Amino acid sequence: MNAPKSIAKPRLTTSAMIASIASEGQRVRAAPFGKALVELGETRHDIVGLTADLAKYTDLHLFAQAYPDRFFQMGMAEQLLMGAAGGMAKEGFVPFATTYAVFGTRRAYDFVHQVIAEENLNVKICCALPGLTTGYGPSHQATDDLAMMRAIPGMTIVDPCDALDIEQAVPQIAEHNGPVYMRLLRGSVPLVLDEYDYRFELGKAKMLCEGNDVLIISSGFMTMRSLEVAKSLANDKVSVAVMHCPTIKPLDEASILQAVSSLPRLVVIAENHSVIGGLGEAVASTLLRHQVQPAGFQLAGLPDAFLDAGALPTLHDRYGISSETLVARIKNWLN
Known part of the structure; x- marks a missing residue:
């Protein structure tokens, strides 16, 4: 799928390696993953x-400061990281293993597949810089991580939207018995879902707002963007529903099928991932298998390509996942 041309307008520049996707003036919480893991570690002494x-x-590093005897620095050796995590899980610990998403999936894939997943070990892999959240180019842009991890049998996959999602997901994935891959937003993370009476439930999709013309099914920070799109299109008398799908696998098929079949509206899948192998294809497969035909169906994800390096605002415009370009794409699909 070809991404739309970027909208010509001045944009703020950012460093290429920026990990935060918060806009200027947006409410944020600092280090929600680290703080949630520290809090969990107070009562769960099996967490490492x-x-x-x-x-x-x-x-x-927050967990390392709080519990230095339960923190292990493995160095630049992602295969060793996953192998050690699997070994600790066999001894009854619940390891949280962190790195960048490209390294945790592409570089260590065989160890995740064979050491951790094949034995259904209780390892939680939490990876920063998912999708297009860095401008360092294909070496650091994990635009294919969901496709890779979805292919592993028994792997639970979580793509949280904001700080609240992450905070609530951490204890639930720790409680879940089996391997988990969670995309991680770090640093100053936007806070948006508290305005929608939202609570994270592992394996459940949540309808955040209702609308009769368009249904956006989204994950990750694209849910934040989708909510912005819904507000913007309301000014043009376009009614948009947003369903947040933080658990990519197992997919909440029942909620998706009910939402799609309830009204004849355009269905748009918005994700910070390649259109190959992510949420979009998972939803499309679900609709096809259950013979549910939406009024229209479009994928608003990243193209099947090696993406450019540069500032994130520019790249998000270029590849169609900024709120402004997503508004333009939906208007075009409705015409």
């Missing part, structure tokens, strides 16, 4: 933290 030289950049 491991990282591959990236504690500061995954917010795991």
Whole structure:
């Protein structure tokens, strides 16, 4: 799928490695993952933290400071990170292993697949810089991580939207018996879902707002963008519903099928991932298998391509996942 041309307008520049996707003036919470894991560690003494030289950049340094005897720095060796996490899980610990998403999936895939998942070990892999959340180019842009991890049998996959999602997801994935891959937003993370009476439930999609013309099914920070789109399109008398799907696998098929079949409206899947192998294809497969035909169906994800390096606002415009370009795309699909 070809992404739309970028909208010509001045944009603020950012550093290429920026991990926060908060806009200027937006409410944020600092290090929600690290703080949630520290809080959990107070009562769960089986929780251990491991990282591959990236504690500061995954917010795991907070856990290391609080519980130095339960923190393990594995160095730049992601295969070793996953192998050690699997070994600790066999001894009854619940390891939280952190790194960048490209390294935790592409570089360590065989160890995740064979050491952790095949034995259904209780390892929680939490990876920063998912999708297009860095401008460092294809070496650091994990635009295919969901496709890779969805292919692993028994792997639970979580793509949280904001700080609240992360805070509530941490204890639930710790409680879940089996391997989990969670995309991680770190640093100053936007806070948006508290305005929608939202609570994270592992395996459940949640309808955040209702609308009769368009249904956006989204995950990750694209849910934040989708809510912005809904507000913007309301000014043009376009009614948009937003369903947040934080658990990519297992997918909440029942809620999705009910939402799609309830009204004849355009269905848009918005995700910070390639259109190959992510939420969009998971939803499309669900609709096809259950013979549910929406009034229209479009994928608003990243193109099947190696993406450019640069500032995030520019790249999000270029590849169609900024709120402004998503508004333009939906208007075009409705015409």
